[in-house]
Amino acid sequence: MTDIREGKGRTALITGASAGIGKAFAHEFARHGFDLILTARREDRLKALADELTKEHGVNVHVIADDLADPGAPGRIVSWIDGQGLTVDALVNNAGYAVPGVFTATQWEDQQRFIQVLVTAGCELAHRLMPGMIERKYGRIINVASLAGIAPGTAGHTLYGASKAFMIKFSQSLHLEGERHNVFASALCPGFTYSEFHDVTGVRGEVSKLPKYMWMDAAPVVAQGYRAVMQGKTIHVPGGFNKFVAFLARVLPGPVALNMVRRRSRQFRKQEG
């Protein structure tokens, strides 16, 4: 049964809330009684979602559209929140995508924007918002990482796995620093999840051939991610198949795991260039 007391009188900031996993997180936090601040670039989608969530759950939903590839965005978002007299009790760093192709075939500017969105923006939001959480003795931070942050690196989408591994270690450190103040951080590590991710990244053709048992819907992924952070679990891999892959990545000798990835990764990574 849903416990709406957890979120009553509290507010969650969710990045990348206009689609996929972020949108599902907005539903999950609203279901638990949290008011919401939703951000992404597509304001029309955020506004439509805000109306839907207010009607469905009776929570207050605020929308601030911004582009996290702009280094000024996290500061702008937090200033706007302060200006509205709001506080953030839960942060979901979720916005993300991947840059297809091998490293040298991409433009450095694209990689720089990628690092800004997937790594720097999330760290800056946590850095700006965690002191308030510590002061108020309550905070929950979910960093949406990936199974790619646990498995060996792949050819193609070069910085993707590295950025997710970064967010996993970052979550562990944040949790150790925050737990005595009742501020918990958790890295959620989904595998293949139905969303717009693979369309945006241009690999829908490749991944649509993968068997169904490798896929999850966004709703169960986020329900598990929500539960994990509330329970103070620093890393959570949702789903039986994903847990099995994470287990293999941990127990297989490094070169064996890397060879498996070398053989299989063409099925889900663009490696031309």
Ligand SMILES: NC(=O)c1ccc[n+]([C@@H]2O[C@H](COP(=O)([O-])OP(=O)(O)OC[C@H]3O[C@@H](n4cnc5c(N)ncnc54)[C@H](OP(=O)(O)O)[C@@H]3O)[C@@H](O)[C@H]2O)c1
């Ligand atoms: N789907 C999977 O299989 C999978 C697996 C493991 C991990 N993940 C991770 O899950 C997270 C969410 O991805 P998803 O699968 O839900 O993909 P999605 O459906 O494509 O949603 C991505 C979200 O990120 C936002 N976003 C992208 N670039 C942004 C930018 N520059 N500034 C602000 N917002 C931006 C998008 O909003 P706008 O376009 O409106 O800005 C959208 O709301 C990502 O971190 C991804 O790496 C996904």
